[in-house]
Amino acid sequence: MTGPDRIVPLYSSSSGNSTLIKSRGTYILVDCGMSCKMMTKALVACGVYPEDVSAIFLTHRHSDHINGVPVFSRKYHTPIYGTRATLAVLDGLASPVTEIEENDIVQLENGPEVRAFPTPHDVNGSVCYRIINHDSGNSIAVMTDLGRMNDGMKGFARACDVILLESNYDPYMLEHGEYPWPLKKRISGGHGHISNPESAEVAEFFINNGTKKFILGHLSPHNNTPDIARQTFTTSLADRGFVEGIDYEVKIAKKDMPSEGYVL
Numbered sequence: 001m002t003g004p005d006r007i008v009p010l011y012s013s014s015s016g017n018s019t020l021i022k023s024r025g026t027y028i029l030v031d032c033g034m035s036c037k038m039m040t041k042a043l044v045a046c047g048v049y050p051e052d053v054s055a056i057f058l059t060h061r062h063s064d065h066i067n068g069v070p071v072f073s074r075k076y077h078t079p080i081y082g083t084r085a086t087l088a089v090l091d092g093l094a095s096p097v098t099e100i101e102e103n104d105i106v107q108l109e110n111g112p113e114v115r116a117f118p119t120p121h122d123v124n125g126s127v128c129y130r131i132i133n134h135d136s137g138n139s140i141a142v143m144t145d146l147g148r149m150n151d152g153m154k155g156f157a158r159a160c161d162v163i164l165l166e167s168n169y170d171p172y173m174l175e176h177g178e179y180p181w182p183l184k185k186r187i188s189g190g191h192g193h194i195s196n197p198e199s200a201e202v203a204e205f206f207i208n209n210g211t212k213k214f215i216l217g218h219l220s221p222h223n224n225t226p227d228i229a230r231q232t233f234t235t236s237l238a239d240r241g242f243v244e245g246i247d248y249e250v251k252i253a254k255k256d257m258p259s260e261g262y263v264l
């Protein structure tokens with residue numbers, strides 16, 4: 001397989017997450033959080049057969065990231081990578097399974113290098129990923145379920161060409177919405193998800209370090225909207241002197257269908 005590197009969010013929300021990445025001629029999935037049927041539908045819509053996926057890298061064991069894994073594995077035997085805590089909840093796999101550490105670097109044969117990095121999310125073994133094509137120098141990061149952004153994660157994704165960045169909730173909508181208080185606290189308490197303003201704030205760091213392409217993802221269907229996420233991001237960055245279309249581009253990952261990603 002040849003052709004340019006690309007990233008396409010297939011599904012992105014608390015109902016299910018999966019991102020398709022082509023790097024160095026190799027297709028990989030980060031997470032497989034929808035049913036095998038839905039995963040297949042999204043892949044085919046992107047012109048990719050499930051059999052063409054060389055590896056699935058799992059971020060963590062929450063169901064919205066792993067739901068489709070067992071059936072997909074039994075059907076397509078795709079190699080699966082995840083930390084011990086993530087793999088521990090997966091039964092009935094029919095794939096080669098590779099356990100990784102939270103800071104591992106995996107070199108796929110004839111493919112990209114995939115680096116993991118721990119996130120302070122509220123289950124053990126949660127990681128984000130950076131996918132590096134050493135031929136072109138392109139680098140793509142998938143950064144969701146972050147808890148709270150820290151310097152380690154900033155350094156990890158620094159200077160990536162594209163970052164799929166969590167922008168989970170609007171603080172006002174979360175505070176005034178109907179979620180019970182413990183759930184509100186879980187989401188915003190530093191081990192759940194990062195908010196629209198937090199996402200915009202960290203984007204300033206990434207832009208200053210060379211990233212120009214962003215996809216906002218894992219939007220809450222209850223406490224966020226694509227318009228509010230985009231508006232908060234662009235307004236906040238404009239306040240910091242960054243102009244959309246000149247200093248950076250931003251797209252929003254759709255909840256239940258493949259989104260327009262980027263071709264590098």
Ligand SMILES: [Zn+2]
Nearest residue numbers: 014062064145
């Ligand atoms: Zn999630």
Ligand SMILES: [Zn+2]
Nearest residue numbers: 060062121145
């Ligand atoms: Zn999660």
